[in-house]
Amino acid sequence: MRLSVVFKQVVTLLFFLSFSFLVPALYSFLYQDGLTEYFLFPLVFMGALYFLAFQIKIPKNDISVKEAILIVVLVWFLFPALSAMCYMETGAIKSFPDAYFESVSGFTTTGASILTNIEALPKSVLLWRSTTHWIGGLGFVVFSLSILPAIGAGGAQLIRFESSKAVEEKILPKVKEVAKAILIAYSFLTVAEVVLLKLAGMNLYEAVTHTFGTVATGGFSTKNASVGAFHSPLVETIIAVFMLLGASNLALYYRAFKKRSIRYFFSYPEVKSLFIIALIMTFFFTAVLYSEGYYSSLLQALRYAFFQVSTAISTTGFASTDYSNWPPVLLALIMILSLIGASSGSTAGGIKQFRFLVLGKTAYGELKKTVHPRLIYRVNLGGKPLEISTLNAIWAFVSIYFSLTVLFGLIISLSGYDLITSFSASIACITSLGPGLGKVGPAGNFAFFSSFDKLLLSVEMLLGRLEVFPILAVFIPYFWKD
Amino acid sequence: MRLSVVFKQVVTLLFFLSFSFLVPALYSFLYQDGLTEYFLFPLVFMGALYFLAFQIKIPKNDISVKEAILIVVLVWFLFPALSAMCYMETGAIKSFPDAYFESVSGFTTTGASILTNIEALPKSVLLWRSTTHWIGGLGFVVFSLSILPAIGAGGAQLIRFESSKAVEEKILPKVKEVAKAILIAYSFLTVAEVVLLKLAGMNLYEAVTHTFGTVATGGFSTKNASVGAFHSPLVETIIAVFMLLGASNLALYYRAFKKRSIRYFFSYPEVKSLFIIALIMTFFFTAVLYSEGYYSSLLQALRYAFFQVSTAISTTGFASTDYSNWPPVLLALIMILSLIGASSGSTAGGIKQFRFLVLGKTAYGELKKTVHPRLIYRVNLGGKPLEISTLNAIWAFVSIYFSLTVLFGLIISLSGYDLITSFSASIACITSLGPGLGKVGPAGNFAFFSSFDKLLLSVEMLLGRLEVFPILAVFIPYFWKD
Numbered sequence A, B: 001m002r003l004s005v006v007f008k009q010v011v012t013l014l015f016f017l018s019f020s021f022l023v024p025a026l027y028s029f030l031y032q033d034g035l036t037e038y039f040l041f042p043l044v045f046m047g048a049l050y051f052l053a054f055q056i057k058i059p060k061n062d063i064s065v066k067e068a069i070l071i072v073v074l075v076w077f078l079f080p081a082l083s084a085m086c087y088m089e090t091g092a093i094k095s096f097p098d099a100y101f102e103s104v105s106g107f108t109t110t111g112a113s114i115l116t117n118i119e120a121l122p123k124s125v126l127l128w129r130s131t132t133h134w135i136g137g138l139g140f141v142v143f144s145l146s147i148l149p150a151i152g153a154g155g156a157q158l159i160r161f162e163s164s165k166a167v168e169e170k171i172l173p174k175v176k177e178v179a180k181a182i183l184i185a186y187s188f189l190t191v192a193e194v195v196l197l198k199l200a201g202m203n204l205y206e207a208v209t210h211t212f213g214t215v216a217t218g219g220f221s222t223k224n225a226s227v228g229a230f231h232s233p234l235v236e237t238i239i240a241v242f243m244l245l246g247a248s249n250l251a252l253y254y255r256a257f258k259k260r261s262i263r264y265f266f267s268y269p270e271v272k273s274l275f276i277i278a279l280i281m282t283f284f285f286t287a288v289l290y291s292e293g294y295y296s297s298l299l300q301a302l303r304y305a306f307f308q309v310s311t312a313i314s315t316t317g318f319a320s321t322d323y324s325n326w327p328p329v330l331l332a333l334i335m336i337l338s339l340i341g342a343s344s345g346s347t348a349g350g351i352k353q354f355r356f357l358v359l360g361k362t363a364y365g366e367l368k369k370t371v372h373p374r375l376i377y378r379v380n381l382g383g384k385p386l387e388i389s390t391l392n393a394i395w396a397f398v399s400i401y402f403s404l405t406v407l408f409g410l411i412i413s414l415s416g417y418d419l420i421t422s423f424s425a426s427i428a429c430i431t432s433l434g435p436g437l438g439k440v441g442p443a444g445n446f447a448f449f450s451s452f453d454k455l456l457l458s459v460e461m462l463l464g465r466l467e468v469f470p471i472l473a474v475f476i477p478y479f480w481k482d
Ligand SMILES: [K+]
Pocket: A109, A110, A111, A217, A218, A219, A315, A316, A317, A432, A433, A434
């Protein structure tokens, strides 16, 4: 572990990330809301730090796995602190725990909020808030397609970019290769949605902020009533479709385009299962909502069902209506869908489809073994046989993920909140869904939590976003042995 | 699959099990409550059937794994039906779904009840109700130490009786060997508790029925207020201790006695972890109950804490107080403790300690692998290294167990019950805990469910009791291929 290398890389990354402050700075400058300097300050500050760090002489060669882990963890914990400072300086959010929570929630594309009246904030601040989604979503996809496969956490070796053997490759060149390819697909999705939302009647500001929230599967809106505020089936449908597109493996767009084949896109196991589950669940939600008399027409039921299923499984968290009073079975399914999550290599959170596909196939293999104890079965994914070590990594991921969800739920409930609130808050944070049930439901927010709970939930959001292992690894003594 | 062999074995087992009806028959005869004939009828009926089945000529050799699975599943589904008929004939319970639920709940040692006023029932019927626990608990332990290891379901090969290689052994002789050894330990625990409860002030009838509910970790009481009705710290302590003893591997008593070593008993991994968890949780429950002002003295808090922790982790379900109004974090822990469950080879339900010990060790191994992706780690339990196939069996068990819990919770919630009621009912049935939270809490019961839900929950109790795999296996086409 060369700490000088880690320090220099962290500062460099934070500096480059700080250029994202130019988005609200420019907006603020154009509309003269007097906040421009606050957005420029983090960039200047990081620039100065970068200049200092630049003086440190470090060897030119590649970083190690351990160094990569530490760099990633530090950047994800520190950049939100920079953003939190900005929220506080602009006067938009008063306390640090609140500002840090809102920032972490943004970068992790969780979309949980401590704001009680979003519309009261300056538009430049809300633009920054949505920008944190876009930046965080991009950062996560690059991380999950380059660093995660290299460390093999949770079976991530299965989601190698371009099926390259990431473990044997240099880390830094890999990150750059992935970043370039993903940036193209991500920008394409972004531009396409902005144009469509504009055509559907939104103004440019609304179109951009909601697009950032959609393609990053983040869920921050500039309206108190979220997407529901627009009262437009067309807007809802566009966003629902793009949530699913953002929840699909972004590397596929690039490959499908090169192959000129939409079929290639939909034949990818995780994308196929994502759309099949979304279809079945939309059908089920529609049936329940209509038969229980929540909506008088089948089309209305379908409208709200499709949006809610899409927002849940993509772990976006936008709301088109206050679903708190929906039948309990649907509320449970919303939380379960977010736990399952969408495709790996996407901006979505949750446990991810490929892990459930592998788990399901192994469980069935074990069931057959009950009948013939000496049976040897093989598990395939996308035609390729799985190694036993990958299998163990997946099992371990899922059990640690659930254990942490329960643990954080228990700690939250210690303050006396009801179990639905406590455990749905925990699920909403670790899966990066955003809103939960009960007091943290679509009409509620996270403002009432204590500062301690807010920092705790911030850590949980980061744990979920970095797929648990990298953060936990830093905290075991084994990590610091040489 | 030789169906004639299966049929003959099932009838034989049902006939021998029917001798348990002699317990309430004798009581009824002594106290002349006019119900004697109803208890004798099932025995006569099965005797006649046995006489018929006896005419079938079958080869003398051993049964196959598949035949064993089918026999076990059929006996567990059918004997409760016989008991249900008895409940209906005595007029104690009117409808079949109610009577079947109560019977399944008894034999699976779940202890969930559809009775709204237990004390209104004839004492002989309540004696039968408690007897179903004792018989079911014994049957389960024998099954889990002979059949389960042979089929290796859920990593059960780890809990071989006398560390014999069960897979290579004959099944029927194994069942007999285990049954003999277990019956001694089980009877010893039973007699010891009856004597102690008698000394603590209970009458013989109360002592026997509550002992049956304790050593089988069943939880049926003859009082509406359960164990709380006796208002005796001494009775509660005796029962709390025996719940933990019943939740320990019964094979250990035999071995510890042969070795003249109590240390041997407590050094067994699952027993050690069981008592450690019980200790820590008792401490935590006491601290929360006392600091939140639920009890004015520390000793009172300890009294209720110890009993509740013991009843939860042993999946017994006795209640010494109505804990519904306790802090949410404790309610969540009660359900979690029952999911974890106690030692294998005991009468307790839940996922079992050894599976969590293995999972925890593997998860930590995977965490270390994050730091060094090429690391090879080994998982040991009780000093013995685990095979990878055992590991997969355990992972698969846990994921299927959780999936079923969620699935049944969802189906129950379809009727519109709140999520706490629906999911705690599902947990309480699959883990064989008995009472849950909300409407199925310690002061509630399962009477309000529809007949469909009652039958559904009966199936869930059986799934949980037979450790899921044997029942599911019968329902896959692969089982019926030759
Ligand atoms: K989100």
